[in-house]
Amino acid sequence: MSTRRAAILGGNRIPFARSNGPYSHASNQDMLTATIDGLVARFGLQGERVGEVAAGAVLKHSRDFNLTRESVLGSRLSPYTPAYDVQQACGTGLETAILVANKIALGQIESAVAGGVDTTSDAPIAVNEGLREVLLDVNRAKTVGGRLKALSRLRPQQIVPSIPANSEPRTGMSMGEHQAITTLEWGISRKDQDELAAASHQHLAAAYDRGFFDDLVTPFLGLTRDQNLRPDSTVEKLATLPPVFGRHLAGDAATMTAGNSTPLTDGASTVLLASDEWAAEHKLPVLAHLVDAETAAVDYVHGDRKADGLLMAPVYALPRLLARNKLSLQDFDLYEIHEAFASTVLCTLAAWEDAAFCRQYLGLDDALGSIDRTKLNVNGSSLAAGHPFAATGGRILASLAKQLHENGGGRGLISICAAGGQGVVAILEV
Amino acid sequence: MPDRYLDLVNSPLGSAVASRVGLPRPAVLRRYQAGDPLLPGPLLLGSTSGAAPAELVDLLKSVGADVRDAQTDDDRWGALVLDATEIRTPSDLAGLRTFFAGRLRQLLPSGRVLVLGRAPDGADIATDASRQALDGVVRSIAKELQRGATANLLLVDEPAGTGTSVESALRFFLSGKSAYVDGQPVRLGSGEAPAPADWDHPLAGKTALVTGAARGIGAAIAGVLARDGASVIVADLAQAGEGLAKVANRLGGTTLHLDVASPDAPERLLAHLAAHTEGLDILIHNAGITRDKLLANMKPDQWDSVIAVNLESQLRINDALLGSRQLRDQARVVCLSSTTGLSGNRGQTNYAATKAGVIGLVRSAAAAFASHGDSTINAVAPGFIDTEMTAKMPLATREVARRLSSLQQAGLPVDVAEAVAWLSSPGAGGVNGQVLRVCGQNLVGA
Ligand SMILES: NC(=O)c1ccc[n+]([C@@H]2O[C@H](COP(=O)([O-])OP(=O)(O)OC[C@H]3O[C@@H](n4cnc5c(N)ncnc54)[C@H](O)[C@@H]3O)[C@@H](O)[C@H]2O)c1
Numbered sequence: 001m002s003t004r005r006a007a008i009l010g011g012n013r014i015p016f017a018r019s020n021g022p023y024s025h026a027s028n029q030d031m032l033t034a035t036i037d038g039l040v041a042r043f044g045l046q047g048e049r050v051g052e053v054a055a056g057a058v059l060k061h062s063r064d065f066n067l068t069r070e071s072v073l074g075s076r077l078s079p080y081t082p083a084y085d086v087q088q089a090c091g092t093g094l095e096t097a098i099l100v101a102n103k104i105a106l107g108q109i110e111s112a113v114a115g116g117v118d119t120t121s122d123a124p125i126a127v128n129e130g131l132r133e134v135l136l137d138v139n140r141a142k143t144v145g146g147r148l149k150a151l152s153r154l155r156p157q158q159i160v161p162s163i164p165a166n167s168e169p170r171t172g173m174s175m176g177e178h179q180a181i182t183t184l185e186w187g188i189s190r191k192d193q194d195e196l197a198a199a200s201h202q203h204l205a206a207a208y209d210r211g212f213f214d215d216l217v218t219p220f221l222g223l224t225r226d227q228n229l230r231p232d233s234t235v236e237k238l239a240t241l242p243p244v245f246g247r248h249l250a251g252d253a254a255t256m257t258a259g260n261s262t263p264l265t266d267g268a269s270t271v272l273l274a275s276d277e278w279a280a281e282h283k284l285p286v287l288a289h290l291v292d293a294e295t296a297a298v299d300y301v302h303g304d305r306k307a308d309g310l311l312m313a314p315v316y317a318l319p320r321l322l323a324r325n326k327l328s329l330q331d332f333d334l335y336e337i338h339e340a341f342a343s344t345v346l347c348t349l350a351a352w353e354d355a356a357f358c359r360q361y362l363g364l365d366d367a368l369g370s371i372d373r374t375k376l377n378v379n380g381s382s383l384a385a386g387h388p389f390a391a392t393g394g395r396i397l398a399s400l401a402k403q404l405h406e407n408g409g410g411r412g413l414i415s416i417c418a419a420g421g422q423g424v425v426a427i428l429e430v
Numbered sequence: 431m432p433d434r435y436l437d438l439v440n441s442p443l444g445s446a447v448a449s450r451v452g453l454p455r456p457a458v459l460r461r462y463q464a465g466d467p468l469l470p471g472p473l474l475l476g477s478t479s480g481a482a483p484a485e486l487v488d489l490l491k492s493v494g495a496d497v498r499d500a501q502t503d504d505d506r507w508g509a510l511v512l513d514a515t516e517i518r519t520p521s522d523l524a525g526l527r528t529f530f531a532g533r534l535r536q537l538l539p540s541g542r543v544l545v546l547g548r549a550p551d552g553a554d555i556a557t558d559a560s561r562q563a564l565d566g567v568v569r570s571i572a573k574e575l576q577r578g579a580t581a582n583l584l585l586v587d588e589p590a591g592t593g594t595s596v597e598s599a600l601r602f603f604l605s606g607k608s609a610y611v612d613g614q615p616v617r618l619g620s621g622e623a624p625a626p627a628d629w630d631h632p633l634a635g636k637t638a639l640v641t642g643a644a645r646g647i648g649a650a651i652a653g654v655l656a657r658d659g660a661s662v663i664v665a666d667l668a669q670a671g672e673g674l675a676k677v678a679n680r681l682g683g684t685t686l687h688l689d690v691a692s693p694d695a696p697e698r699l700l701a702h703l704a705a706h707t708e709g710l711d712i713l714i715h716n717a718g719i720t721r722d723k724l725l726a727n728m729k730p731d732q733w734d735s736v737i738a739v740n741l742e743s744q745l746r747i748n749d750a751l752l753g754s755r756q757l758r759d760q761a762r763v764v765c766l767s768s769t770t771g772l773s774g775n776r777g778q779t780n781y782a783a784t785k786a787g788v789i790g791l792v793r794s795a796a797a798a799f800a801s802h803g804d805s806t807i808n809a810v811a812p813g814f815i816d817t818e819m820t821a822k823m824p825l826a827t828r829e830v831a832r833r834l835s836s837l838q839q840a841g842l843p844v845d846v847a848e849a850v851a852w853l854s855s856p857g858a859g860g861v862n863g864q865v866l867r868v869c870g871q872n873l874v875g876a
Binding site for chain 2: 041043044046047213215218220221222283284
């Protein structure tokens, strides 16, 4: 069976908002629907039956079991457009694009929308596990007496709701605490983290100023730019912030602050993918192609403190992807490494530069080497834009495709780490 | 901003009170709906030189009018149309009195008076004076008419009933599309003006771009262009993108985030057109801002920003388009001016400068557009239109401004849009370098 490359035609996202900010009363479905509608408006897709829409959310209400399909039905796309939900933590947005790109590559569909959405403001609150068990028993009981008996097991502490936390179920530690250990193990300095964070803000602000986001972002609920963006951010200002993660670590080992970590964010993003033929028929220029992708996972529960850090999986995915495509780490014109934390990016780069690590853990003969840092996250990344978990992949994909197109060609690498010790990497080419 | 006064005086009690105490009594205007008859009643056709030409009779019938001649003994007219193209001397003008006297009162609500005349051409002084007299007559009839009826003057080059653009002009001025155009002369010149295949969709197959289309008049223009069959690109500032997307999705168009005043706007516009279209047929320069201040107190940025958005952007974008391959032949450009540009307004020196400047622009650019494959460029000058721009006015000023026209009410965005759509249509090719006021015959200014 012959395959073809899936084209990226563009994207649309809403500005990312800080948690409990302007989008506090918007649901995931509201945000995803508005984002799809902005894409429809940009590309004239009103009434169009798109091959497939795949999207997802990390924090999801149980009533949103069919979130993407419901959003499609509320949008101006044809109601005959099928849709499904995907969830791979922070990898969701990129993973949805890979799934539909593969279907396009196989000729199963001609066009698709990939996306993701998350709200930390309108997050689902689960009832306390004890209360849940009691209520289920009440429901199961067949007699009034049985129901009362079940209810009599209720205890006051069971009324406290269980609010979802950004923590790993198997370790009970938050992502930031995990990363604080990885940061320490890899010896990443506070100064390097703050420099990366300042650059993220400056790059994102510059991109807005030159109109780069004019055809990537549609305002929502009055917000016109990412709310977390601080154009005047500097290393000096960031240096004044106190550490928020790893505070139990000895001495000055706690280096992760609110400034070099992403804040909780609300937002949504979508990307339009298609075959080259579909793009030509619709007179839509192709920005880039999604060439190949790889996912990986690490054993952050039992593995090595340094090599199996929670957010280190992309480090493992990349060499497999490079080998399959006969490329080296230096064969890229642009790199997009998701800034879950500034130190995630720096640990990732450090690992690829470390010959002993590359030999022992990646099975390579030598280090993958270093990259030209001027090609990294050139239009800013999650530290400045914010990181509504499932929406980050779509943000990166559309921005990188557009930047490659503006450059008139080239190859780009995307690397995204995800909860559960997972990682997704992908290659784009014009 | 709902016009509560208009609603009130059209209620049974309100109308009785208004007539007793002599308050203005604005009428509910007849506005175009697909499928409506052209006129509310029969059309009486006359001529100042005996019988009207057969071509004109046939044309009026073909556009859907129930044409009667002066012998008909009816007393309820949907329209009174007079061919005055043969007027040569002041004494010929008496023919106007003969035709209209006694009949103006028989005009139905939202009826139409149309006079066909000729433009003065410098060949004969007495003839020019008599032709110019038509202008005064028609403007005065417009002020005399009541109940939403309007009067306008078509200046034709060829014998009445022949020549380009007459058919599309008759369709516009007789129908509800011209509801808020009153007391205006329009010259129908000789530019290429092909009849569309389908008069219900005269813009089928055309690609149009409207700037400032996220709301107000621009959104209405985009809607009417789409109704008439065009594929519409709606453009506005990135900040206005939320409303813009809704407009695009309502009418099946596409969005473009474009600040028309940014230095690279022409370049970005051309790049977008090259990538996404087969070329542009219709461009509507609608984006506009006000920064009102007495000149005595005006700050430099209040002056500069208005000039940049309302005038300079249009000049730069036109230049870029004319020098590119992105503007198709028989293109139509319509620029939004304003009656403020004709009459001036206290506190609006900057705005009036741009709106008068736009008039100079279209007059001067007409030749360049004509030589670009018979393209045209015209201006539409709205009077007082109810939008978010005018909603910013103080209540009392707005109430007074609404009544200061022969139709005694503000226009709606769709009224401007209908005029823009007519000037954008293939059939309007004979109109070039002109200014059409959509102002209900605003009493301020000429
Ligand atoms: N409303 C009236 O009574 C009236 C009367 C005469 C003339 N006009 C003219 O009609 C036009 C539309 O007026 P309206 O009442 O709908 O105004 P409006 O303020 O409601 O809408 C104007 C639109 O233009 C957009 N815009 C502003 N600056 C822009 C820029 N630099 N680039 C792109 N878009 C930009 C705005 O975002 C807005 O969506 C204007 O040119 C105005 O001067 C209006």
